[in-house]
Amino acid sequence: MLRIENLNAFYATIPALKGVSIEVSKGEIVSIIGANGAGKSTLLKAITGLIKTQQGSILYKERDIVGLPANKIVGLGICQVPEGRQIFAHLKVQDNIHLGAYLYYRRRNRAEIDRRIEEVYRLFPILGRRAKQVAGTLSGGEQQMLAIARALMGRPELLLLDEPSMGLAPLIVREILSVIKKLNESGTTILLVEQNAKAALNIAKRAFVLETGEIVLEGLAADLLDNPKVKEAYLGG
Ligand SMILES: Nc1ncnc2c1ncn2[C@@H]1O[C@H](COP(=O)(O)OP(=O)(O)OP(=O)(O)O)[C@@H](O)[C@H]1O
Ligand SMILES: [Mg+2]
Incomplete structure (x- = not known):
């Protein structure tokens, strides 16, 4: 449904995404985890057309959407829940x-x-x-x-969520995650970006780890939960 290939994004001349490639299939929940400043929000903004300086391709249903105005992208069925709610x-x-x-x-x-x-x-x-x-x-x-x-x-057919768990108590996080699951079960494909790696890996089928603008790990979420590197860096050891 969504295929990003070798995406590079810049703020002025500073690179924020370096050769990012990810794929999301219809019906999936895919998570991207990463620390502060890794480029998670930049990636979502690149998809929805809010950041213009980028190279590479973003194919949505086989159509390259790079350069399309943001309202056209919404019209194609991609909606974003921004960081900090707004x-x-x-x-x-x-x-x-x-x-x-x-x-x-x-x-x-x-x-x-x-x-x-x-x-x-x-x-x-x-x-x-x-x-x-x-x-x-x-x-x-x-x-x-x-x-x-x-x-x-x-x-949306594809819903992008930027850190929905931010600043919420564990019980509320669980409630939000269960709504995300329900939406997915009723047919919405989900791309979830989170610093809360545990929550994000528990709900997703597949996940990617973003570090300083690069994808450094990817795989089944269950495998990443068991990965020693992920455990040490994102799950508190
Ligand atoms: N408008 C901007 N102008 C210049 N640099 C920016 C801008 N927005 C983000 N950046 C830089 O790009 C990098 C990636 O930022 P981004 O917001 O994508 O990170 P993030 O992974 O979403 O972080 P967080 O978890 O804190 O939300 C950071 O180094 C940030 O300082
Ligand atoms: Mg962010």
Whole structure:
């Protein structure tokens, strides 16, 4: 579904991704783990067209999407939940969710929007109960759910998640992961980026390890959980 080949990305002249190649098949959950500054967010931004200076190819359903504007990429079915959630703190929960549906507004497809909203409230009942609450007053876990809900309004076939577990208590992390699993089981392919290696490897089928812009390890997530190098560097020994 997604095949990235030899991707290089730069900030000015400084390389942030060096020859990255990864593949995600339809229906999979694939994780990318890596420390602060490894290039995880850069990789997701390169996929969704938010970073322009790059070389290499990003094939989505066999089509090269490098250079396409970000809204076109969303239209093809790739949506991103950004790092740090980036919700609109002063707007109500329901307005944040509506903003995720802008492509449908452009197509004036009101019925589709209502159907999607119903679906995300079914997935996150807490958001439905808090629809009129100002988003900035939600708890961290609820804000993460809102960020995911907003991305789902774009009806992604491929959902990119940038550190959804960041700053959340273990119980909430488990809840978020179980929603990600549910989404996957209902047909959404997932590319998950995480510093929380344990969570990311537990939920994924396959995973990649990114270090200073390069993929240094890849394999079945279960094998990486057992890998001594991964254990030492990412799982606390
Ligand atoms: N807008 C930018 N301008 C210049 N350098 C940047 C920019 N954004 C990121 N970088 C640099 O690129 C490298 C990779 O950053 P990136 O945000 O992709 O890392 P990350 O793996 O997502 O880290 P974290 O886990 O802290 O979110 C870092 O060295 C960072 O300083
Ligand atoms: Mg990041």
